[in-house]
Amino acid sequence: MREVSHLNGDAFKRQRGTSRDEQNSVTLRFYLQTMDHELLERLLYQEESEALDFKKEQYPFDNASDGQKSELLKDILAFANAWRQTDAYILIGVKEVRGGRSAVFGVTQHLLNQNLQQFVNQKTNRPVTFSYAPIAFENTEIGVITVPLQDRPVYLAKSYGKLEAKAVYIRRSDTTDIVRDPDELVRMGSTAALARAEPVVEMEFANIAIRKRLGTNVQLESHAFDVPNPERIPLFGFNSSYFDTTDMIRNRNYYRDVATYLRDTVFLCPLGLAVTNPSPNVAEEVTVSLELDTVRGISVLDERDKMPFPSKYQTPAINLAGHHTGRRVDVTRYGDIFEVRAELGAVQPGTTKWSAESFYLGARQSVSVDARVTISANNLRVPLSVTARIAILATSKQIEADEIIRVAEGGV
Numbered sequence: 505m506r507e508v509s510h511l512n513g514d515a516f517k518r519q520r521g522t523s524r525d526e527q528n529s530v531t532l533r534f535y536l537q538t539m540d541h542e543l544l545e546r547l548l549y550q551e552e553s554e555a556l557d558f559k560k561e562q563y564p565f566d567n568a569s570d571g572q573k574s575e576l577l578k579d580i581l582a583f584a585n586a587w588r589q590t591d592a593y594i595l596i597g598v599k600e601v602r603g604g605r606s607a608v609f610g611v612t613q614h615l616l617n618q619n620l621q622q623f624v625n626q627k628t629n630r631p632v633t634f635s636y637a638p639i640a641f642e643n644t645e646i647g648v649i650t651v652p653l654q655d656r657p658v659y660l661a662k663s664y665g666k667l668e669a670k671a672v673y674i675r676r677s678d679t680t681d682i683v684r685d686p687d688e689l690v691r692m693g694s695t696a697a698l699a700r701a702e703p704v705v706e707m708e709f710a711n712i713a714i715r716k717r718l719g720t721n722v723q724l725e726s727h728a729f730d731v732p733n734p735e736r737i738p739l740f741g742f743n744s745s746y747f748d749t750t751d752m753i754r755n756r757n758y759y760r761d762v763a764t765y766l767r768d769t770v771f772l773c774p775l776g777l778a779v780t781n782p783s784p785n786v787a788e789e790v791t792v793s794l795e796l797d798t799v800r801g802i803s804v805l806d807e808r809d810k811m812p813f814p815s816k817y818q819t820p821a822i823n824l825a826g827h828h829t830g831r832r833v834d835v836t837r838y839g840d841i842f843e844v845r846a847e848l849g850a851v852q853p854g855t856t857k858w859s860a861e862s863f864y865l866g867a868r869q870s871v872s873v874d875a876r877v878t879i880s881a882n883n884l885r886v887p888l889s890v891t892a893r894i895a896i897l898a899t900s901k902q903i904e905a906d907e908i909i910r911v912a913e914g915g916v
């Protein structure tokens with residue numbers, strides 16, 4: 505292990521006098537220190553899985569026993585053998601926080617990639633593709649082990665430390681197991697190419713009116729109106745001595761209905777969904793599902809449930825969203841859970857698909873709520889699960905009858 509040394513541009517240029525291996529190592533480090541922070545930020549909001557692990561402390565390596573070093577070896581083998589469709593990452597110097605953003609502590613010492621390569625690949629039945637690199641992040645450095653998709657199974661030719669010879673260690677969810685089923689071993693031998701054929705899909709919240717992606721951590725401003733009691737709001741029409749035949753069909757409660765509309769609707773914020781497919785493979789029939797707890801005092805509606813603006817006449821206002829013929833965003837309540845479900849159809853390689861409509865969230869008191877997100881597609885073997893966060897900053901304002909009438913009459 506070695507102490508952290510920070511690399512700036514001048515130091516990078518001075519590496520020209522070093523050996524080719526050292527120069528390649530420096531080039532890799534310089535690249536990773538300045539790139540991929542967006543990916544790292546997304547990983548911090550995900551939970552441990554077949555493609556992600558968090559380690560608060562650095563792995564013991566230099567001067568460590570075989571038993572201690574076998575922990576690092578086991579994790580690399582388990583991720584290499586895992587059933588997944590994306591690269592796997594071990595973030596070292598990061599502590600998992602379930603339901604939120606994992607905490608970055610950093611490390612004071614790093615492993616040398618070339619030493620790890622020699623350590624692992626001298627013991628396995630076939631070469632294991634992986635890399636270790638330091639990444640500067642949030643005024644500290646973390647270590648990142650990346651394990652791409654590759655041929656499997658990978659196992660040890662001889663026992664080492666706590667690990668058994670020829671045992672196929674595999675990552676399942678957030679734990680490590682040993683493959684015991686012979687049929688699974690057979691399937692592993694031919695799935696690397698199949699896994700590469702699967703798409704990669706990433707979900708973000710969005711402002712679909714202007715086609716702007718907002719990320720998975722958003723803050724909404726919810727402005728609520730407090731309105732007078734109905735008896736303090738005048739009736740509509742019938743205020744003139746002149747009788748108009750339209751008086752017969754006017755909605756006498758029009759102003760009061762507008763007050764209800766302002767109270768129950770204005771505090772709701774529209775929020776859409778965007779799914780990006782950065783892979784070269786089509787994502788077929790993509791569906792996004794979000795689960796939010798109702799106990800946090802939030803309101804969640806879809807377009808059909810959102811109240812239409814009231815009508816001046818006795819014929820009730822019609823919510824035109826009910827006549828939508830495209831793919832919908834549906835909100836359903838199951839006990840203490842709101843489920844938001846959007847079917848987006850196929851997402852072509854290198855493109856972003858936007859939900860056809862928004863759903864609406866609001867609260868009368870400021871609150872933050874976690875959304876448990878599941879993304880599925882016909883050609884994804886396993887649905888993806890991530891956690892997103894919605895913070896609602898709530899304010900309220902009392903409005904009087906004259907302001908309600910101005911809104912009802914089309915005024916500002």
